[in-house]
Amino acid sequence: MEQLLGYVVVGLATGSTYAVIGLGIALVYQVSGIINFAQGDFVMLGGLTYAVAAESGAHPVAAAAIALTVTAGCGAALHLFVLSPARDAGHDRLIVLTIGASILIQGLALLVFGADQHFAGSFGGEHQFQAFGISISAQYLWCAAVAAAAATAVWALLTRSQSGRAMRALAADRETARLMGIAPLRTGLIALVIAAVLAAIGGIVLAPIQPPDATAGVPLGLKGFTAAVLGGLTSPLGAIAGGLLVGVVEAVVTGLVSSGYRDAVVYGLLVAVLLVRPGGLLVAAVRERV
Amino acid sequence: MTDAGLLRLSGLVAGYGRIEALHGVDLAVGAGEVVCLIGRNGAGKTTLLKTVAGLIRSTAGQVRLRGQDITGRSVPWRTRAGVSLVPEGRRVFAPLSVHDNLLLGGYGRSRRAITAALAEVYARFPRLAERRRQTAGTLSGGEQQMLAIGRALMSAPTVILLDEPSLGLAPLVVTEVEDIIAGLAGAEAGVLLVEQNAAVAFRVASRGYLMERGRITTSGPSATLRGDARVRSAYLGADPATGELHR
Numbered sequence: 079m080e081q082l083l084g085y086v087v088v089g090l091a092t093g094s095t096y097a098v099i100g101l102g103i104a105l106v107y108q109v110s111g112i113i114n115f116a117q118g119d120f121v122m123l124g125g126l127t128y129a130v131a132a133e134s135g136a137h138p139v140a141a142a143a144i145a146l147t148v149t150a151g152c153g154a155a156l157h158l159f160v161l162s163p164a165r166d167a168g169h170d171r172l173i174v175l176t177i178g179a180s181i182l183i184q185g186l187a188l189l190v191f192g193a194d195q196h197f198a199g200s201f202g203g204e205h206q207f208q209a210f211g212i213s214i215s216a217q218y219l220w221c222a223a224v225a226a227a228a229a230t231a232v233w234a235l236l237t238r239s240q241s242g243r244a245m246r247a248l249a250a251d252r253e254t255a256r257l258m259g260i261a262p263l264r265t266g267l268i269a270l271v272i273a274a275v276l277a278a279i280g281g282i283v284l285a286p287i288q289p290p291d292a293t294a295g296v297p298l299g300l301k302g303f304t305a306a307v308l309g310g311l312t313s314p315l316g317a318i319a320g321g322l323l324v325g326v327v328e329a330v331v332t333g334l335v336s337s338g339y340r341d342a343v344v345y346g347l348l349v350a351v352l353l354v355r356p357g358g359l360l361v362a363a364v365r366e367r368v
Numbered sequence: 369m370t371d372a373g374l375l376r377l378s379g380l381v382a383g384y385g386r387i388e389a390l391h392g393v394d395l396a397v398g399a400g401e402v403v404c405l406i407g408r409n410g411a412g413k414t415t416l417l418k419t420v421a422g423l424i425r426s427t428a429g430q431v432r433l434r435g436q437d438i439t440g441r442s443v444p445w446r447t448r449a450g451v452s453l454v455p456e457g458r459r460v461f462a463p464l465s466v467h468d469n470l471l472l473g474g475y476g477r478s479r480r481a482i483t484a485a486l487a488e489v490y491a492r493f494p495r496l497a498e499r500r501r502q503t504a505g506t507l508s509g510g511e512q513q514m515l516a517i518g519r520a521l522m523s524a525p526t527v528i529l530l531d532e533p534s535l536g537l538a539p540l541v542v543t544e545v546e547d548i549i550a551g552l553a554g555a556e557a558g559v560l561l562v563e564q565n566a567a568v569a570f571r572v573a574s575r576g577y578l579m580e581r582g583r584i585t586t587s588g589p590s591a592t593l594r595g596d597a598r599v600r601s602a603y604l605g606a607d608p609a610t611g612e613l614h615r
Contacts, residue, residue: 240472240475243468243472247464250462251459251462253423257423257452257453257455258447258473258523259443259444259475259523260444261444
């Protein structure tokens with residue numbers, strides 16, 4: 079029982095990174111109506127760039143800055159060169175384009191970084207602490223703290239800035255938002271860059287725990303997607319709750335059963351939620367047309 | 369007729385895809401006046417307002433604002449130039465607070481301009497000030513209409529386009545909204561009012577246009593229009609003798 083609590087703590091910490099990844103997916107979906115399947119590859123790109131830069135001797139802060147810049151640039155490029163030119167294609171085709179972008183980013187990462195895993199040290203050195211009878215790396219605390227800070231920053235942006243209000247307005251009523259003089263494309267670009275930054279943050283804090291390689295993106299993206307869908311895709315808070323749930327389920331299954339079942343259980347959860355409560359996706363689709 | 373140099377439409381043609389809804393519309397609104405545009409459902413009134421606001425691209429003809437051709441301009445450009453549409457059904461941002469709705473009305477303006485406009489709107493509509501933290505979706509219909517108008521005023525518009533502001537409101541509230549509309553036209557601002565309720569339209573507007581199937585078929589002072597046979601037939605709806613039906 080005590081161990082279970084330990085797994086929950088680990089799960090909440092990992093889950094907080096899935097939460098920010100999922101928050102990015104929900105944000106882009108709300109603003110542009112697109113599910114960005116390249117989000118996981120942004121996570122990979124951020125984590126891998128960070129690990130490679132750290133391995134080659136860069137200060138962790140500098141390595142993080144490089145990783146954030148590269149990933150944000152990649153997010154901007156996805157919007158400017160892929161999604162914007164194809165904006166009249168309809169949301170389903172744009173979603174397919176993000177899958178294409180995902181494959182492309184993965185291929186480019188293979189070319190640039192090779193197929194090997196890369197290792198980054200824990201923030202502030204290796205520390206372990208004992209809680210509920212298991213030993214937990216201090217990096218998990220970093221995960222939770224950084225993710226909480228990132229989520230708070232997004233919340234402040236959405237509620238306190240005109241750009242954030244514009245995003246919420248687009249989510250609520252696209253045509254009327256345009257009437258206010260809000261440019262959907264420009265705001266969509268901002269949302270995608272924020273999503274890419276959130277993904278990179280997730281990738282960076284996860285890098286010391288799960289050493290990234292070029293193929294690490296897809297499973298992480300699917301976890302973020304699961305998080306966003308569990309939350310109904312329409313609410314940032316829902317995505318955060320969904321991410322924490324995915325993390326806890328994953329950690330408890332790994333701890334009590336086997337890590338082999340981990341992904342199966344997480345995606346089983348996704349399928350179960352879609353079957354039992356398809357409300358998430360469907361409600362959003364209807365709302366959007368109003 | 370007043371000097372109608374504020375907004376002038378000439379030969380305006382627009383529609384949705386291949387379906388043409390406006391077949392060459394001429395219309396003018398001057399500063400200081402409320403002009404109504406009346407007609408049946410489907411006559412093209414909403415299309416006209418959306419075309420002036422820039423939401424629908426015109427395929428021929430011109431929209432002039434204070435003499436300047438704005439036909440090809442984007443929605444944000446027109447908003448900044450002073451064109452503001454209060455859409456049918458009010459379309460407030462329901463999940464956002466009253467305050468956030470108003471701030472969005474000033475989107476793209478400087479912080480100082482927004483603060484000043486906000487003070488004006490709250491002074492004009494004290495009820496919105498009382499409810500500034502409430503989400504817009506929880507307001508009554510009349511309050512939502514106030515908010516939609518207040519939100520439009522946040523961009524300091526000179527051309528205010530109102531689409532069916534009385535729709536779905538209780539009679540007492542309609543009177544309140546009439547007073548608000550009458551107060552919108554000022555030294556520099558004019559109002560173009562689309563209204564199903566002819567009584568409301570003729571009480572508020574000094575003159576008006578009748579639109580039928582995408583064309584202006586008659587225009588003149590409200591008093592004259594009120595007695596016009598075509599206006600009567602348009603508003604009394606289906607005339608069994610002619611077999612004409614509402615769309």
